[in-house]
Amino acid sequence: MARTRPPAAPVPWAELLADPKTRRRYEEKIYRRRADQCWYWLGAVSDSGHGKLRAGSRTDKTSQIVTAHALGFAIVYGVEQLLAADVVRHGCDSPSCLNPAHWLAGTRAQNAGEYAARSRTIGHTLTDERGPAGRARAIRDAIKAALAAGADVEGAIERAVIAGQPGGALQIGLW
Ligand SMILES: [Zn+2]
Numbered sequence: 001m002a003r004t005r006p007p008a009a010p011v012p013w014a015e016l017l018a019d020p021k022t023r024r025r026y027e028e029k030i031y032r033r034r035a036d037q038c039w040y041w042l043g044a045v046s047d048s049g050h051g052k053l054r055a056g057s058r059t060d061k062t063s064q065i066v067t068a069h070a071l072g073f074a075i076v077y078g079v080e081q082l083l084a085a086d087v088v089r090h091g092c093d094s095p096s097c098l099n100p101a102h103w104l105a106g107t108r109a110q111n112a113g114e115y116a117a118r119s120r121t122i123g124h125t126l127t128d129e130r131g132p133a134g135r136a137r138a139i140r141d142a143i144k145a146a147l148a149a150g151a152d153v154e155g156a157i158e159r160a161v162i163a164g165q166p167g168g169a170l171q172i173g174l175w
Contacts, residue, residue, distance in 0.1 A: 006163075018057050026071055040097055040139050041136070050096060052068060054066075069103060077100075087108055088105055091103070094132075096139070097173070138163065
């Protein structure tokens with residue numbers, strides 16, 4: 001089977017990570033929870049549901065918008081490990097999740113195969129009627145609203161998750 005690579009120039013990860021403000025921007029936008037739960041991204045979300053942020057200094061020509069969990073993978077495991085991976089998948093199927101324990105370095109074929117199998121499970125994250133981006137933005141907005149109001153964040157997350165499920169089915173799965 002033919003394989004294609006993205007035509008874009010390689011991201012200069014090492015240079016981007018050398019900017020101390022990049023790591024701070026990354027850390028500030030993660031809503032951390034228990035070690036076994038999804039840690040949701042509170043910043044911009046792409047149409048595929050992935051967190052996005054600007055990496056590198058604005059005065060530096062290498063500055064660019066990158067995928068949050070790819071940057072995170074480079075921070076946690078190193079740039080070499082990121083480059084060695086074909087893709088960094090989410091075992092939890094929440095593309096805006098920044099919990100390193102939920103990331104899996106793997107191949108595109110694995111990613112497609114697992115997605116097809118899980119997307120038919122009733123109540124699963126992948127059956128969300130809003131799609132991955134709509135789901136990620138709804139959860140992000142619910143967390144930010146709850147934080148601003150001093151309300152129960154976990155309750156807000158649960159309601160935001162259930163809101164996208166057909167018939168309000170409870171989410172099934174490890175996360
Ligand atoms: Zn997760």
